[in-house]
Amino acid sequence: MDAVEILKLIKGRRSVRRFTEKKVSPEALRTLIESAVWAPSGSNAQAWEFVVLESFEDKGLMDRLTPFLPGLSETPPAMIWLCVDMEKEKAKAGKLGVEVMGIMDISMAAQNIMLLAHGMGMATCAIRGFNEDVVRLALELPEHISPELLLVLGYPKEPGVAPARPPVEQNIHWCKFGNKSSV
Numbered sequence: 001m002d003a004v005e006i007l008k009l010i011k012g013r014r015s016v017r018r019f020t021e022k023k024v025s026p027e028a029l030r031t032l033i034e035s036a037v038w039a040p041s042g043s044n045a046q047a048w049e050f051v052v053l054e055s056f057e058d059k060g061l062m063d064r065l066t067p068f069l070p071g072l073s074e075t076p077p078a079m080i081w082l083c084v085d086m087e088k089e090k091a092k093a094g095k096l097g098v099e100v101m102g103i104m105d106i107s108m109a110a111q112n113i114m115l116l117a118h119g120m121g122m123a124t125c126a127i128r129g130f131n132e133d134v135v136r137l138a139l140e141l142p143e144h145i146s147p148e149l150l151l152v153l154g155y156p157k158e159p160g161v162a163p164a165r166p167p168v169e170q171n172i173h174w175c176k177f178g179n180k181s182s183v
């Protein structure tokens with residue numbers, strides 16, 4: 001895949017919140033997690049954990065969680081809960097790791113998952129507006145495992161609509177903030 005195709009893949013990914021009935025296979029989910037653990041991580045902490053729910057086994061649990069998820073009206077075929085192991089993060093990267101880098105790390109892992117899922121014909125949506133207590137209880141998370149982001153995924157019922165992005169020039173600052181000229 002050349003750079004043009006990679007950019008096309010990146011621009012083609014959309015947040016989708018409604019999916020077909022088609023299930024996501026455990027093999028596909030495993031491949032997505034494989035992409036996640038190849039993300040970079042601060043201090044190479046790799047302090048991430050992924051709790052995967054799929055509709056083969058976990059439909060009841062997903063049905064119970066979905067009403068607590070902002071933006072979602074239907075239970076998705078699969079969920080990946082991206083968590084940070086705060087003990088591991090602290091041991092590897094200290095205060096900066098716990099307060100900042102762990103979240104950055106799982107964000108990078110999330111983007112790997114979202115792009116690969118898109119390349120595999122699936123769609124995803126990142127969700128952060130969940131109730132942490134509900135999630136902790138439902139997933140039986142130990143105290144040191146912090147749920148930071150949810151990815152819902154499946155095969156899209158409809159193509160997502162791309163929210164407009166401003167021209168790239170608007171957000172580029174050459175050398176100093178506000179400098180719009182590269183020469």
Ligand SMILES: Cc1cc2nc3c(=O)[nH]c(=O)nc-3n(C[C@H](O)[C@H](O)[C@H](O)COP(=O)(O)O)c2cc1C
Nearest residue numbers: 013014015070071072125126127128129160162163
């Ligand atoms: C960190 C993060 C949190 C998000 N949380 C939610 C959420 O709670 N509910 C939701 O419906 N969408 C959520 N989204 C999806 C955004 O609304 C979406 O990415 C944005 O509108 C841009 O659309 P696009 O992903 O199709 O480019 C979240 C996205 C990110 C990156």
